[in-house]
Amino acid sequence: MATILNIETSTNVCSALLADGDRVLMERVCREPQNHARLLPVFLQEIITFARENGAMPQAVAVSAGPGSYTGLRIGVSSAKGVCYALNIPLIAIDTLEIIALQAIKEVDWEAIYCPMIDARRMEVYTALFDSKRNLISPTEAKIIDQGAFEDILRERKIVFCGDGADKCKGTIQDKNAVFVDNIAPLSRNMMKLAEDKFDRGDFVDTAYFEPFYLKEFFGTKPKKIF
Missing domain, CATH: 3.30.420 (Nucleotidyltransferase; domain 5)
Structure with missing residues (x-):
């Protein structure tokens, strides 16, 4: 069994979870929209601190790869990459x-x-x-x-x-x-088996070059001219 940090930010729900095989070691979830950029770094800091104190450092990071919210996916993937670089561990992408x-x-x-x-x-x-x-x-x-x-x-x-x-x-x-079926949202809790299977197969992505699966190109809106 592997210890894996799972990150899910593709919709309005933001979640992160540290798992050892099928066992949840620590979990953080926020269902309030538009809080990913503020809360995910806090969640990850709390989880990594817990992992260090309990000898349960992650062996890989799994991230929800899309499709989904353009902004949410960017936040999740960039955060996952940061942890991978900091700890020198591989990245797993989950559909x-x-x-x-x-x-x-x-x-x-x-x-x-x-x-x-x-x-x-x-x-x-x-x-x-x-x-x-x-x-x-x-x-x-x-x-x-x-x-x-x-x-x-x-x-x-x-x-x-x-x-x-x-x-x-x-x-x-x-x-x-x-x-x-109501109240079904992508959660890091439901990434555990998928991430474990990919870890066992050695199915990792290139941390440097991996990009989320946006499916559609993002088009920003131009600000209105005031004058």
């Missing part, structure tokens, strides 16, 4: 949608298709499809949700929709085979 899918699979435990969704504003979501064994069925995409979304699959199979992007789709996707 954010798989983190959400894993949590839903644990809670529902059905033979179904799982559709994690991250809100991408308006009626667009970042999404992918997984089976109940977490095998990827349909790759990650930015999808506009309308009444015909997923209709071909819903004719034959039950789909479990989850994540903050699924909340706004309830009124649009109305089918007997559409199941919505």
